[in-house]
Amino acid sequence: xxxxxxxxxxxxxxxxxxxxxxxxxxxxxxxxxxxxxxxxxxxxxxxxxxxxxxxxxxxxxxxxxxxxxxxxxxxxxxxxxxxxxxxxxxxxxxxxxxxxxxxxxxxxxxxxxxxxxxxxxxxxxxxxxxxxxxxxxxxxxxxxxxxxxxxxxxxxxxxxxxxxxxxxxxxxxxxxxxxxxxxxxxxxxxxxxxxxxxxxxxxxxxxxxxxxxxxxxxxxxxxxxxxxxxxxxxxxxxxxxxxxxxxxxxxxxxxxxx
Ligand SMILES: [Zn+2]
Numbered sequence: 679x680x681x682x683x684x685x686x687x688x689x690x691x692x693x694x695x696x697x698x699x700x701x702x703x704x705x706x707x708x709x710x711x712x713x714x715x716x717x718x719x720x721x722x723x724x725x726x727x728x729x730x731x732x733x734x735x736x737x738x739x740x741x742x743x744x745x746x747x748x749x750x751x752x753x754x755x756x757x758x759x760x761x762x763x764x765x766x767x768x769x770x771x772x773x774x775x776x777x778x779x780x781x782x783x784x785x786x787x788x789x790x791x792x793x794x795x796x797x798x799x800x801x802x803x804x805x806x807x808x809x810x811x812x813x814x815x816x817x818x819x820x821x822x823x824x825x826x827x828x829x830x831x832x833x834x835x836x837x838x839x840x841x842x843x844x845x846x847x848x849x850x851x852x853x854x855x856x857x858x859x860x861x862x863x864x865x866x867x868x869x870x871x872x873x874x875x876x877x878x879x880x881x882x883x884x885x886x887x888x889x890x891x892x893x894x895x896x897x898x899x900x901x902x903x904x905x906x907x908x909x910x911x912x913x914x915x916x917x918x919x920x921x922x923x924x925x926x927x928x929x930x931x932x933x934x935x936x
Contacts, residue, residue: 682715683737701732721753722746741786748784752791755781769815776844776894777813795901801910808910812844813898818917819847835916847912848897849889852876855915857883863908866900 685697697712704713716732719725723746728738755774779792796809811817820842824831833842835853840846847856849870860867861883867875870893874886897905 679738679740679743682732683740686735686737698735701735721750723749744786745784748790752781752784772815772844773813775891777898779899796906799903799906801903801906805906805910808913809906812909812913815844817913819843842916845889845891845894847916848894849886852878852885853915854878854883856912857885859908859911859915860884863904866897866902866905866908869896 685693688694700710701712703710704716707713708717712732716729719728722728722743724742725746728743731738754770755778779794782788782790782792784790794813796806799806801809815822820827820829820833821831821844823829831841831843832839833846833851833853835842835856836851838846838850838852840850842851849867857878858881861881864882864884867884867886870886870889874888875884876887877884
């Protein structure tokens with residue numbers, strides 16, 4: 679787009695003639711530069727206006743173009759939102775609804791996405807990798823391992839016979855390791871309804887009888903060092919659950935050792 683605007687502003691009459699000829703050719707050939715350029719506007723809010731400007735040899739306002747491209751970029755998350763039903767959510771929908779940070783409004787000044795805080799913190803490689811894997815659904819919870827192992831995805835650490843997903847691991851799994859871990863990081867759970875909190879022994883270890891998608895989302899918006907440490911230790915608990923079935927994956931690439 680900048681290149682096109684620069685062509686229009688060029689003081690070379692030859693260049694202007696070449697551009698006009700190429701734009702004229704776009705009506706009969708889809709392989710010329712202008713045809714591909716016009717095609718790239720597809721899906722933008724002002725696509726017809728931009729295409730009209732190109733055919734009329736007018737410059738394209740950069741601020742309008744940037745905002746439209748950012749709107750198109752974040753539109754995939756609106757599609758993910760349409761799916762609604764928790765059982766039918768794919769990875770993109772789970773990411774968007776559970777662990778992604780809220781989208782910013784679309785302006786010309788900055789991207790509509792925020793960089794998660796853990797990427798700026800000195801948490802150590804192990805914690806940072808665990809948090810990243812959990813957020814990206816690249817973990818050893820059985821909702822994920824069922825795609826390559828022979829089981830139905832239900833949790834093997836408790837007897838609830840429910841899917842072992844992020845929500846189950848964070849709040850609902852009553853296995854002793856997770857209940858103890860929640861007690862260790864009890865401050866992270868103060869905003870959940872106490873009516874749903876179930877204490878399992880005299881030490882005060884606990885789990886929740888129910889939680890909703892919004893609870894997972896609120897948990898991930900905390901972005902505190904403790905919330906990241908909790909996620910990392912949770913990953914270690916659930917990784918150990920499957921360690922007899924699959925060898926631990928190499929850290930070689932994740933640590934950037936090439
Ligand atoms: Zn469980």
